[in-house]
Amino acid sequence: MHPHIPAHIHWTEADQERSASWRSESGMPAPKKVVIADDKTPADLAYRLACEGTALLWRGDFQNARQLLQALARRADQKGGKPKRVKEPKAAPTLAQAFHLHRQAQSQRARTLAMLLIPFDADYTIPLRRAPEVKLACNEAYGRGDQPFVASLRELLGVIGAHEWRKNGVEIPALDARIHPHYGVFSPIRGEYVQLVNDAPLAAGARLAFDIGAGTGVLAAVLAQRGIKQVIATDIDQRALSCARENIQRLDLQGKVQVVQADLFPEGRAPLVVCNPPWLPGRPSSSIEYAIYDPESRMLRGFLSGLAAHLEPGGEGWLILSDLAEHLGLRPREQLLDWIEAAGLKVVDRIDVRPTHPRASDAADPLHAARAAEVTSLWRLAAA
Incomplete structure (x- = not known):
């Protein structure tokens, strides 16, 4: 229902x-x-x-x-x-x-x-x-x-x-500020992926970026603070759009970040396209779970298959993805690499970080073996 x-x-x-x-x-x-x-x-x-x-x-x-x-x-x-x-x-x-x-x-x-x-x-x-x-x-x-x-x-x-959560916000070290999640919008409490986007090498003078599936707007804000002149952040969910717009306004970045409703990509091409899709293939059992479960990897595959057409020549796509699905036997690494290749893309580099959230070290968790081995990666992709 x-x-x-x-x-x-x-x-x-x-x-x-x-x-x-x-x-x-x-x-x-x-x-x-x-x-x-x-x-x-x-x-x-x-x-x-x-x-x-x-x-x-x-x-x-x-x-x-x-x-x-x-x-x-x-x-x-x-x-x-x-x-x-x-x-x-x-x-x-x-x-x-x-x-x-x-x-x-x-x-x-x-x-x-x-x-x-x-x-x-x-x-x-x-x-x-x-x-x-x-x-x-x-x-x-x-x-x-x-x-x-x-x-x-x-x-x-x-x-x-x-x-x-909305009132108090979540401290984001990369922004030196707080992000305020709304009800039904995934909270950026796992800071390692935000830090990856903050630390990955950026082309000098980068003027435009797309943030696909903006959620709270945290990654769009990080890109804008790193000096990108214009960021177009997209989401399909009405709550996420309101949340991202409010956060961008709080951070006084509305001159740099435009939040638009779109299923994946906005129109046009950009030298940098960033996406942090839900990390696990699976059927969400509630609206908030759409940030965790990606039915049949729809968003991941949609991002990969459409990326080349939305990159400027020499541009890069940044895919932020945990390998938890691989450790759980839900999606093998080969399948991800096949999808990248089939989309006419190549891997330029991969930057890895280990999660620091409490569940990664909780031996009582029934999925401890997978969580303990988990790595979050920023895949730097370019047109092949």
């Missing part, structure tokens, strides 16, 4: 049939079965109902709902820690299998935890005791409110968290 297609949930309360609009930015379908829950609902019962696909519409104290959600998460994690007895196969799963099992488990956990629902009035007031003021956060995520609705508490906490 697309988040903007109206849907409704139905339940019985005080012997009356009730209904409300359903809202889910992750595209989760409206729960078919809904029961009322409050401060007296035991966590074990709530967990059993949630696992069965029965949603709990909360009528108690808001802070108690948060505590119940934590209790559900603990139960989900304990359950996930005890693997079911499987007769075969005996062999340990490959990393690709481990990755798919991990995603499956995460998806199941998310579905279960999304079963605790919160009511909203049309102006984003939550009609519960001790409920926080969330109007600004909801306006940023959803736009202007126009009718009462119900959404999952877990989604609301994500909306509140995104509002904090």
Whole structure:
């Protein structure tokens, strides 16, 4: 279900049939079965109902709902820690299998935890005791409110968290400034790829660059600060376009960076074309995951196949890509090299950096072997 297609949930309360609009930015379908829950609902019962696909519409104290959600998460994690007895196969799963099992488990956990629902009035007031003021956060995520609705508490906490990110921003050493991500736009918390773009050798007097899939606008801002006279940053997503424009304005770079809506390339050619596509081939399970998962490597292949036609003679394309997909067995290195060659491109150079994010060194992570080996690269490509 697309988040903007109206849907409704139905339940019985005080012997009356009730209904409300359903809202889910992750595209989760409206729960078919809904029961009322409050401060007296035991966590074990709530967990059993949630696992069965029965949603709990909360009528108690808001802070108690948060505590119940934590209790559900603990139960989900304990359950996930005890693997079911499987007769075969005996062999340990490959990393690709481990990755798919991990995603499956995460998806199941998310579905279960999304079963605790919160009511909203049309102006984003939550009609519960001790409920926080969330109007600004909801306006940023959803736009202007126009009718009462119900959404999952877990989604609301994500909306509140995104509002904090947007308010406080993310420190970007390469810019000596902060970038403020919007709800649904991937936050540049993995700074190693930004640093690669800041450090890669730039042709003297470079006057124009394209940034394909701008997101928050962080790479366009880095290129502009490095002295490129004009950067055209593209994205297809409306939230990303608003976010990039706001960040460019905050950094006072609107004279140098133009943000335009386009599927991949703007019109024309440039001496430098930069792209940081999603790093893993796969199907996103929510809108935010489009920054991580690239279905059938569509964006990666689209960038490579269209690059030569958008490069000026002697120009360079910079592809920023992690090799995590290779370590997970999702996309072999040979396939990437074949796509580069088939697009009429050659590799001029490759600059590598090891990630420093905490998960790279977390031995408890089920994908630790792949994350520990991961390298992020800036591929310097030119027309063959």
